[in-house]
């Protein structure tokens with residue numbers, strides 16, 4: 001069920017948050033949101049969210065900065081772009097979800113969420129080798145979030161390994177220096 005912000009909590013409000021989101025790449029049109037809910041209705045993971053994209057945008061406009069940035073829901077966005085292509089106001093919903101992830105990560109709002117640790121683990125492996133390594137990704141993720149999950153899932157891991165789906169050794173791409181230069185450039189653009 002949608003949880004609307006309590007407008008009495010003026011102390012929680014930061015009305016400059018809307019401007020903060022508007023200046024990130026893709027965020028400029030958030031003020032055009034008509035709360036139609038097409039994004040939330042199209043989102044394959046919204047059934048897991050307490051606040052779907054529409055609700056998050058409502059809270060951004062209400063200035064509920066901390067509540068939005070602490071939300072586990074922003075980490076449930078899988079960048080499928082369904083919201084992006086269907087929004088009747090051409091709002092770049094996915095880009096805004098990722099901007100929220102970046103701000104939340106930078107300000108360390110999300111340390112308790114598993115989605116955050118999965119994303120951080122993935123980026124660590126990819127930044128180092130230029131590609132993912134599923135075995136290392138899962139090891140890093142489980143060690144940071146729930147180490148006992150490693151034991152529980154070890155049989156599945158073994159079966160995948162026997163079928164060649166869980167590589168033991170990482171493989172680095174040939175042009176790793178160029179790849180890292182691209183990533184560094186992207187990182188600098190995202191923080192502009």
Ligand code: SF4
Nearest residue numbers: 033034036037039087
């Ligand atoms: S689909 Fe677009 S206009 Fe509709 S609620 Fe989502 S962001 Fe707002």
Ligand code: SF4
Nearest residue numbers: 043077078080081083
């Ligand atoms: S891009 Fe993210 S927010 Fe948009 S529909 Fe896909 S999962 Fe949902």
